[in-house]
Amino acid sequence: MKTSRDLPTGTATVPGRLPADLLAGEFSPNPGYLNTAAHGLLPARAARTLRDAVDDLTVGRIDQVALIDEMETARARCARLVGVAPERVALGSTVAAQVAVVAAALPRGAEVLTVEKEFSSVPTPFLHADDLRLRVVPPDRLADSVGPDTALVAVSAAQSADGRVVDLAAVREAARAHGARTLVDTTQAAGWMEYDASEDDFVVCATYKWLLGPRGASFMVVPADGGGLRPVQAGWFAGADRWESCYGPARELAPTAARFDIAPAYLPWLGTARALEVLEEAGIDAIRAHDLTLAERFRAGLERLGRPAAPESAGSPIVSVPGAGAAVGALARAGVSVAARDGGLRASFHLYTTEADVDLALNALEGVPAGAGG
Template sequence: MDTDLVRAEYTPATTYLNTASSGLLPARAADAMRDAIVAMTEGRPIDSLFTDVEEARAAFARIAGVPVTRVATGASVALYTGLIAAALPEGAEVLVAEGEFSSTINPFHVRGDLKVRTVPLEGLAEAVRPGTALVAVSAAQSADGRIADLTDLRTATRAHGARLYIDASQAAGWFPLAEHAAAADYVASVAFKWLTCPRGAVFFIAPGDDRSFEALTPVFGGWVAGERPWDSCYGPVTELARSARRFDETPGLVAYAGARRSLALIEKLGPQDIRAHDLALADRFRAGLASLGHEPIPSPGSPIVSVPELGVRQQRLHEAGIELSNRAGNLRASFHLYNTPHDVDRLLDALSA
């Protein structure tokens, strides 16, 4: 990984170990967003901002290893969960993991006529059974970084005729998403965490087979869902986009101006190299915790490390200039491309004090 490029683009003012909450913006994204706001302030044309949306869509497709025609853009994972929930028949069984992030599962609950079954993450694949319509799971759990076995899940869902919905919000940017996204039925991901985009940019990967694609009704589709958006501004949309763009939400243009530049940087740095860097730091932290007598929640192969009972120290660490999260009493550290071994050691020193 090009560390000089990282240092030029990311300038944390703290020991920032909280990417699982929100990633740092690179300088190029912040500059693009400022330019967009100035253009809007001065009344200059902003047509180029729609180009930013398309470039961001294409970059995410490359990172996920899917055709760009399968990628929609929006602003909320919950919206796309709701889209999937709306397509399920009454009484359908949805299988989810205990403690799953709300945006990934809540729309299934609020429908009221679906059977939502909850099991431990480690037993998710074994719990798929005849009659299971959908499995919804985060590739990496928000609370503690545990990684779902997506290979086993895909095997199990195919064996029982179920569909697989992956929330990649805590994975895209460091996780080998391209190994799994193409085979999933649906994938949704925010981009403001490990992809270091602004808040307001979300991507959705629609089904790759025609039957499943057509079964997903774009219930919130507006003018941007048309095959020719600028000809779809008035009255009902007469021709939906033939690609996943039919599932687009009207974009927050300033967010996508930044997202285009952030995703280009992630591509240049390389998700594989980012993964190696992140996991090395997380393993360094786990080893240091062991020497201090602390045992984190097991999350091998994840850059998210949660330590039981240490969440109470989050405020004191914040006051010392070290940013982490308190999740359900656990101290959650998350290591990303702009972090260094020195950051890990500073946190360990603070915990030992």
């Protein structure tokens, strides 16, 4: 049986069409970082912007108007990323809080359909909302499970635990046939997957994974008419004129999705604005080709080691190795950063990952007996 040592020698080159000068200028990761599905790496320009902002905050050079302008830049880039107008994008801090806005708008007794082992931020707000019925089904049965009582289908485009890419076209078709709406979490998809948010009713996304921002920023796409949502988190920042909404109730809210904005977390959005700029320069098509090429290299190496990846991971840059979660500690000691999720070892590959990183992980995994702990 061939092992990872039989693979071509890893180099620092990158497959696909990514601009090498951009990567060299923005990223200098430790070898073996295969954990973007847990947290993406901050580009150099985002880090510089954040350091400058912290220095300004330290000495009192605080220009809130300029900071808000940067948030609007980030809003526009989020909108371009998923193919909608900026007026449809609301800025937040966490996916769960934005999902809760959707949950608050559903009628009492409404059925929400989701899948087993969905990341908690999606189903939990519905579970604890007043008198909603949460129905959980196997991922491969999602589209077939939509029925006349279903009000909303809520699912991640790519699943956190095993990288499974959901057949969103089938889900949408089933939802429309029964008058249901769709909510899609793109946290594990936006940044590598080609995705059109105009195809779904509601879209949520945290920006600290594949979008390479700091933790603390998320966005939500809503229909042009608001989709029946109520601005239950509205404060001064949701006002039609923010600076006139600082005192007393903000009676007139923004006519766009900004009515669902929360008060600004300046630093996360500053970093996100710069990170999204890097993704735009690299190009999502090139990123996807690069990420999937490396994921396939890892899968091929796993086959040679006799530790095949979960079949659900096919077509995704998130690869799960069933039953290998206990090996994460041993890989960490070999300089490889991966995650243990749902009993498996989860590796993920993004624009800064190289063939050498993949081979380092395979060689480290070869030295760990099946079933061995870390």
